[in-house]
Amino acid sequence: MCGIVGYIGNRQAAPLLLAGLEKLEYRGYDSAGIAVLENGAVEVVKCKGRLSALAERLGKTDFGSTLGIGHTRWATHGEPNDLNSHPHISRSGKIAVVHNGIIENYIELKRFLIARGYSFISETDTEVIAHLIEYHYKGDLRKAVTAAMTDIEGSYALGVICSEQNDMFVAARKDSPLIAGIGGNEYFIASDIPAILEHTRDIYILEDKEIAVISRSGAEIFDIYGGKVVKEVFRVNWDIDAAEKSGYEHFMIKEICEEPKVVRDTISPRIRGGDISLDGTGITAESIREIDKIFIVACGTAYHAGVIGKYVIEKLARIPVETELASEFRYRDPMVGPKTLVIVISQSGETLDTMMALKESKRRGARVLSIVNVVGSSIARESDNVLYTQAGPEIAVASTKAYNAQLSAIYLIALKLAQLKGTVSGENFRNIVDNLLALPKAIEKVLGNRSDVQKYASLHYNAKSIFFIGRGLDYALSMEGSLKLKEISYIHSEAYAGGELKHGTIALIEEGTLVVCPMTQLGLREKMTGNIREVKARGAVVLAVVPESCALAEGLADHIVRIPDIDPLVAPVVAATVMQLFAYYVAVLKGCDVDKPRNLAKSVTVE
Numbered sequence: 237m238c239g240i241v242g243y244i245g246n247r248q249a250a251p252l253l254l255a256g257l258e259k260l261e262y263r264g265y266d267s268a269g270i271a272v273l274e275n276g277a278v279e280v281v282k283c284k285g286r287l288s289a290l291a292e293r294l295g296k297t298d299f300g301s302t303l304g305i306g307h308t309r310w311a312t313h314g315e316p317n318d319l320n321s322h323p324h325i326s327r328s329g330k331i332a333v334v335h336n337g338i339i340e341n342y343i344e345l346k347r348f349l350i351a352r353g354y355s356f357i358s359e360t361d362t363e364v365i366a367h368l369i370e371y372h373y374k375g376d377l378r379k380a381v382t383a384a385m386t387d388i389e390g391s392y393a394l395g396v397i398c399s400e401q402n403d404m405f406v407a408a409r410k411d412s413p414l415i416a417g418i419g420g421n422e423y424f425i426a427s428d429i430p431a432i433l434e435h436t437r438d439i440y441i442l443e444d445k446e447i448a449v450i451s452r453s454g455a456e457i458f459d460i461y462g463g464k465v466v467k468e469v470f471r472v473n474w475d476i477d478a479a480e481k482s483g484y485e486h487f488m489i490k491e492i493c494e495e496p497k498v499v500r501d502t503i504s505p506r507i508r509g510g511d512i513s514l515d516g517t518g519i520t521a522e523s524i525r526e527i528d529k530i531f532i533v534a535c536g537t538a539y540h541a542g543v544i545g546k547y548v549i550e551k552l553a554r555i556p557v558e559t560e561l562a563s564e565f566r567y568r569d570p571m572v573g574p575k576t577l578v579i580v581i582s583q584s585g586e587t588l589d590t591m592m593a594l595k596e597s598k599r600r601g602a603r604v605l606s607i608v609n610v611v612g613s614s615i616a617r618e619s620d621n622v623l624y625t626q627a628g629p630e631i632a633v634a635s636t637k638a639y640n641a642q643l644s645a646i647y648l649i650a651l652k653l654a655q656l657k658g659t660v661s662g663e664n665f666r667n668i669v670d671n672l673l674a675l676p677k678a679i680e681k682v683l684g685n686r687s688d689v690q691k692y693a694s695l696h697y698n699a700k701s702i703f704f705i706g707r708g709l710d711y712a713l714s715m716e717g718s719l720k721l722k723e724i725s726y727i728h729s730e731a732y733a734g735g736e737l738k739h740g741t742i743a744l745i746e747e748g749t750l751v752v753c754p755m756t757q758l759g760l761r762e763k764m765t766g767n768i769r770e771v772k773a774r775g776a777v778v779l780a781v782v783p784e785s786c787a788l789a790e791g792l793a794d795h796i797v798r799i800p801d802i803d804p805l806v807a808p809v810v811a812a813t814v815m816q817l818f819a820y821y822v823a824v825l826k827g828c829d830v831d832k833p834r835n836l837a838k839s840v841t842v843e
C-alpha cells in the first residue's frame with residue numbers, strides 16, 4: 237500500500253526520493269509524486285502511473301533542493317489520476333503532505349475547513365490534512381501537525397514539509413508503518429527499510445501517535461503531548477542483497493528458491509537436542525494450562541497458513557482451534573476471553589485488519605502470540621509474544637517463502653503444545669521433529685524438478701478457469717494454490733474440499749477444465765481418487781501432486797508432479813512450493829507483471 241520517503245541532508249533530494257520510492261514499488265501503487273523545498277517555495281511534481289512517468293517529469297526539472305518528501309499512492313479515495321496523487325498542498329501552497337492510511341472523519345473535517353474558506357481540488361481524504369495543518373500552523377510545524385493529529389480519526393503515516401522551514405520536516409504515524417533513518421549527516425523517513433538501506437542501517441521505529449522532527453542535525457521524537465521520547469536506535473542486520481533480485485528474473489522466483497533456507501532458518505534454531513525450544517513465545521506448561529481455546533486470526537495467505545494450523549494443532553495438541561479472517565473476527569463479537577490464546581499471523585506485521593483483530597483480542601483479555609516476519613513491525617510490538625519467521629524481506633506482492641515459513645512456525649507451536657499437554661508420544665514427537673528437519677531437502681528436490689511444473693504450466697496458461705481440490709490439509713493447501721494463481725495470473729480459480737465439489741460447484745467443470753489435486757494425505761488419497769474420477773467424468777484435465785511412492789494417480793491423472801516422500805502432516809510445506817511454481821510459470825507465460833500484480837498491495841494498511 238502507499239509508500240512514503242523523506243530526505244534532508246546535503247545531497248539533491250529529488251533523485252534520492254525517486255530511488256527510495258523505487259524500493260517501495262513492491263507495496264503496490266498507481267501514482268506517485270514528490271515535493272521539495274526549492275528557493276523557499278514548495279514545488280510538487282506528481283502523476284498517475286508508474287515511477288518511470290514521474291522520472292520523466294522530474295527529468296524536465298532541475299531541483300537543487302536538499303529537502304523533500306515522496307509518495308507512491310494506492311488509491312482509496314478517488315481514482316488514480318494526477319490530481320489525486322500525493323503530495324497534497326495546503327491553500328496557501330505553504331505546506332505539502334504525503335499520507336499512507338485512511339482518514340475516517342475526513343468529510344466532517346472537510347465541512348469544518350470549507351466553512352473557514354478552504355476549498356478542495358482532489359477527491360482524497362489526504363487533502364484535508366494539508367489544509368488542517370495549515371489551519372493550525374502558527375510558525376511551529378511540529379505543533380501544527382500535533383494539533384491536526386488530535387482532530388484526525390483514522391490511520392496515517394505522514395510526511396510534512398513547510399516552505400517556511402528550510403531546515404526540517406515533520407513525520408508522524410498512527411496504525412501505519414513509518415521509520416526514521418539516521419545517516420552520517422543526512423536523515424530519512426520511509427514506510428519500510430529497503431527504501432533507505434542503501435544509505436543507513438540505523439533507524440528509529442516510530443510508535444503510534446509519535447511525531448518525528450527531522451532536521452539537518454538529527455531526528456527528534458515527540459509524543460502527542462509534546463514530550464520528548466528517548467528512543468533506541470534499531471540496527472538493521474540484513475543485507476541489501478536480500479532486497480535485490482540477484483540475477484533472478486523476478487523477486488517471486490527468487491523468493492520461492494529461498495524456501496529451503498527460510499524453512500531451515502525458522503525451524504533449526506528452535507530444535508535443540510531433539511527438543512523444541514519456544515523461548516520468548518510464552519508457551520509454557522503453566523501458560524497452556526490456562527488455555528481452553530485457540531483462535532488463529534490472519535488475512536490472505538497468512539490466513540491459509542492458519543487453516544493448516546487448525547488441522548495440525550487440533551490433531552496434535554487436542555485443543556479446539558478456530559481460524560478466522562481478521563476482517564470478520566473483529567466485527568462479530570467473537571467468544572474470546574482470558575482463557576483464549578489468539579495466534580495472529582502476518583508477514584508484514586502491518587496488516588490493519590489483523591492489527592485490529594489483535595487489539596480486539598487484547599481488549600477481551602486474551603493473550604496474543606504473533607507469527608510475524610518483519611522484526612519490530614506494529615503487530616510484533618503489540619503482541620504479548622512473538623515467534624519470528626526467518627523469511628527475510630519478501631518483496632514480491634504474492635507471498636511465497638513467508639507462507640512456508642509461517643507453516644514451519646505453526647508446526648513448531650503445535651508440536652510444543654502437544655508435548656506440554658502430553659498428547660503426543662515420544663516416538664511420534666521425534667518422528668515429526670525429524671520430518672520437520674527434512675523439509676528443506678525435500679523442497680530443494682521440488683525446486684530441482686521445477687521444469688516439470690513449468691511444462692504443465694505451459695499447457696494451461698491460457699485457461700479461463702482452474703480449480704483446486706483436496707481433502708484435509710490438502711484442502712487448506714488448495715486454498716493457497718488457488719489464491720496464488722489468481723492474484724498473479726488473473727485466471728479465475730476456486731478451491732474446494734474434494735468431497736464438497738459434487739454439492740454444487742461441479743456444475744462448472746467442463747471439457748478441458750484443469751483441476752489441480754494435491755494428494756499428500758495418507759488415508760484420504762483413496763477418497764481423492766473418487767473425486768478425481770467425478771471431475772474426469774465431466775471432461776476435466778487433472779494435475780495431481782503426489783508423493784513419490786504413491787501409485788494411486790497413475791492412469792488416472794493426466795499430469796503428475798511428484799514430491800519427495802515425507803510425513804503427510806508436514807507434506808503441505810513441500811507441496812506448497814509446487815503450487816507457487818505453477819502459479820509463477822502460468823503468470824510468466826501470460827506475460828503478467830508477476831511481482832507487482834494489478835490492484836494488489838504488499839502491505840494492506842487499510843480496512
Ligand code: M6R
Pocket residue numbers: 535536537538539581582583584585586587590633634635636723836837838839840
Ligand atoms: O502481511 P500479511 O501476511 O499480514 O498480509 C496478509 C495478506 O494481505 C497477504 O497474505 C496477501 O493475501 C498476499 N497478497 C498473498 O499473496
